[in-house]
Amino acid sequence: MSAAREYPPPPDVITGRVAWVFGDDFDIDLVVGVENIKSYDADFLRGVVMQAYDPGFADRVRPGDVIVGGRNFGYGHPHYPPMVALRDLGVAAVLAESFSPGFWRGETHNGMPLITVPGIAGAVVTGDALRLDWRTAAVTLDDGRTLRGVPPSDRVVRVVEAGGSLKLLLAEHSRT
Amino acid sequence: MGATMAEKILARAAGVEHVRAGENLPVRPDHMIAYDFPGYTDVMFRQMHDDFGIRELADPGRYVVFIDHMLTRGDAREEEVHQVTRDWCAFYGITLHEARGIGHQVMAELGYARPGNFLVHFDGHVSGAGAFGALGWGVRRDLLEAWVTGEIFLDVPASTRFELTGEFRPGVDSRDLVHRIIGDHGADGCAHQVMEFGGPGARAMAIDHRQGLCGMAMFTGAVSAVFEPDSTALEYARRVAGDGFVPQYPDPDADYRAVHHYDLASIVPQVVLPGSARSANTRDAADLDGTAVTRAFIGSCASGRIEDIRAAALVLDGRNVAPGVELNVVPTSDAVHRQAEQEGLLDVLRAAGAHIARSSCDFCFGYQKPLQPEENCISTGVLNISGRMGSTGANIYMGSASTVAASAVAGTIVPAQEVTGR
Numbered sequence: 268m269s270a271a272r273e274y275p276p277p278p279d280v281i282t283g284r285v286a287w288v289f290g291d292d293f294d295i296d297l298v299v300g301v302e303n304i305k306s307y308d309a310d311f312l313r314g315v316v317m318q319a320y321d322p323g324f325a326d327r328v329r330p331g332d333v334i335v336g337g338r339n340f341g342y343g344h345p346h347y348p349p350m351v352a353l354r355d356l357g358v359a360a361v362l363a364e365s366f367s368p369g370f371w372r373g374e375t376h377n378g379m380p381l382i383t384v385p386g387i388a389g390a391v392v393t394g395d396a397l398r399l400d401w402r403t404a405a406v407t408l409d410d411g412r413t414l415r416g417v418p419p420s421d422r423v424v425r426v427v428e429a430g431g432s433l434k435l436l437l438a439e440h441s442r443t
Numbered sequence: 444m445g446a447t448m449a450e451k452i453l454a455r456a457a458g459v460e461h462v463r464a465g466e467n468l469p470v471r472p473d474h475m476i477a478y479d480f481p482g483y484t485d486v487m488f489r490q491m492h493d494d495f496g497i498r499e500l501a502d503p504g505r506y507v508v509f510i511d512h513m514l515t516r517g518d519a520r521e522e523e524v525h526q527v528t529r530d531w532c533a534f535y536g537i538t539l540h541e542a543r544g545i546g547h548q549v550m551a552e553l554g555y556a557r558p559g560n561f562l563v564h565f566d567g568h569v570s571g572a573g574a575f576g577a578l579g580w581g582v583r584r585d586l587l588e589a590w591v592t593g594e595i596f597l598d599v600p601a602s603t604r605f606e607l608t609g610e611f612r613p614g615v616d617s618r619d620l621v622h623r624i625i626g627d628h629g630a631d632g633c634a635h636q637v638m639e640f641g642g643p644g645a646r647a648m649a650i651d652h653r654q655g656l657c658g659m660a661m662f663t664g665a666v667s668a669v670f671e672p673d674s675t676a677l678e679y680a681r682r683v684a685g686d687g688f689v690p691q692y693p694d695p696d697a698d699y700r701a702v703h704h705y706d707l708a709s710i711v712p713q714v715v716l717p718g719s720a721r722s723a724n725t726r727d728a729a730d731l732d733g734t735a736v737t738r739a740f741i742g743s744c745a746s747g748r749i750e751d752i753r754a755a756a757l758v759l760d761g762r763n764v765a766p767g768v769e770l771n772v773v774p775t776s777d778a779v780h781r782q783a784e785q786e787g788l789l790d791v792l793r794a795a796g797a798h799i800a801r802s803s804c805d806f807c808f809g810y811q812k813p814l815q816p817e818e819n820c821i822s823t824g825v826l827n828i829s830g831r832m833g834s835t836g837a838n839i840y841m842g843s844a845s846t847v848a849a850s851a852v853a854g855t856i857v858p859a860q861e862v863t864g865r
Contacts, residue, residue, distance in 0.1 A: 367664060
């Protein structure tokens with residue numbers, strides 16, 4: 268259940284490139300292939316991540332990059348390892364037209380900024396540079412355009428700032 | 444503007460007068476449910492004890508744990524997983540319900556799914572509690588928040604209202620309705636919302652079918668589903684739980700994101716193609732006629748209740764499962780199993796060549812008798828993604844118990860009408 272590695276909270280402004288643009292109803296399990304969804308071994312996952320889409324993905328992604336999705340991103344029974352693999356490569360946020368609730372809840376728990384940005388899937392292509400202020404859901408593209416998304420609630424901001432729900436809960440409720 | 448059922452249930456659970464869709468606030472669940480599964484409950488218990496220093500629960504009666512997965516191999520690993528759960532539940536004074544059936548059904552039989560109650564689980568199929576006018580929400584790993592603090596922060600969801608009229612025709616049930624809803628409105632047609640069901644069609648629907656319908660809510664993108672509690676639901680709840688509940692009803696001027704009307708008599712058998720329950724995979728069962736199957740499965744938290752077994756028996760009575768097809772039937776709980784036995788339904792199924800298995804979740808997730816590569820299965824399980832029931836090289840189609848039984852007889856996917864003539 269626990270991710271193999273821990274990740275620090277994101278910076279206030281995430282600066283990177285669009286590492287990939289997925290379509291509507293995208294099942295996150297497909298990022299590593301259904302046969303690999305039970306692995307939490309980051310080294311193993313690195314070898315299988317995005318093989319069905321772009322075999323060079325793992326070598327070109329840099330810290331701060333984001334992935335972009337269409338409507339209902341994360342649809343299905345979203346397992347955690349695909350996002351472990353993407354985070355391990357440096358993917359810092361997911362921007363999508365909308366998110367599937369199960370994926371949204373699970374990855375928010377893990378401290379990943381998941382930002383709903385209407386129009387994002389048609390506004391960018393793989394490789395585009397962008398800046399994301401995740402608290403205000405403001406996305407600034409390289410050509411100066413700005414897209415406004417739906418800012419996360421105060422509670423979700425606190426979860427992401429803490430590096431995930433477990434860390435926030437520990438800070439608030441640990442008796443040890 | 445009035446309140447939806449979900450808003451009223453959450454307001455009561457939060458201890459406030461009103462809540463409105465979009466608000467984020469801590470809510471106190473009436474019960475916080477889980478089933479034991481490696482990496483989930485064992486880790487959560489250890490975190491409560493080691494990381495949070497919790498040695499005693501303020502209110503252990505609100506915690507409910509089921510053992511309903513991994514019951515059928517009888518090996519040492521299975522026993523080890525369950526012993527960890529037994530030990531932790533004993534340590535914290537939590538009542539453990541072991542091997543009585545699938546928890547999402549047993550919670551109803553034991554009176555946890557009461558009208559007006561709010562329940563959380565890490566598993567989203569807890570939404571089946573909506574059949575009784577309870578709100579069950581699958582919060583994934585955030586169940587730990589509820590277990591540790593007694594409350595959970597939630598975004599109050601908007602609701603979509605489904606006004607139902609008519610009654611299902613023979614060979615059609617709520618599985619066909621939910622897949623039709625997905626086909627019509629998409630896999631995110633109710634995203635982040637609650638599906639609220641009412642109207643004369645809802646009141647005419649058997650409780651079992653309401654449970655199956657609510658249990659599948661997540662595949663419309665919904666976080667849950669609720670039926671307006673009617674006399675059927677209230678009588679059930681009183682029988683299993685006494686009068687200890689406060690049913691909630693929507694206001695006439697409740698604010699809905701959308702209102703959809705369905706005449707249940709207009710629904711025809713639906714089948715979902717392998718892959719997922721998304722809109723583009725939904726077909727009329729009649730359109731798939733000729734698709735050969737080697738396996739058929741009736742069971743799961745969505746479709747193994749007495750009404751499903753009765754429907755299967757109607758199809759299988761006096762007929763035989765086709766050569767080369769294996770039909771497995773798993774009653775959703777021990778109580779359902781006993782009732783099906785008493786009604787003579789299981790004898791009918793056995794005579795037709797079906798295998799009856801002990802109630803558990805194990806077929807549905809490929810733990811028991813996993814599918815082999817190249818197999819085609821027609822299933823009432825909750826999920827048909829690649830690898831769900833065994834090999835990633837197998838294909839899983841989904842349909843109602845009637846459709847699965849008929850397909851098992853025909854050896855190819857067919858609506859029940861083609862086998863029964865009704």
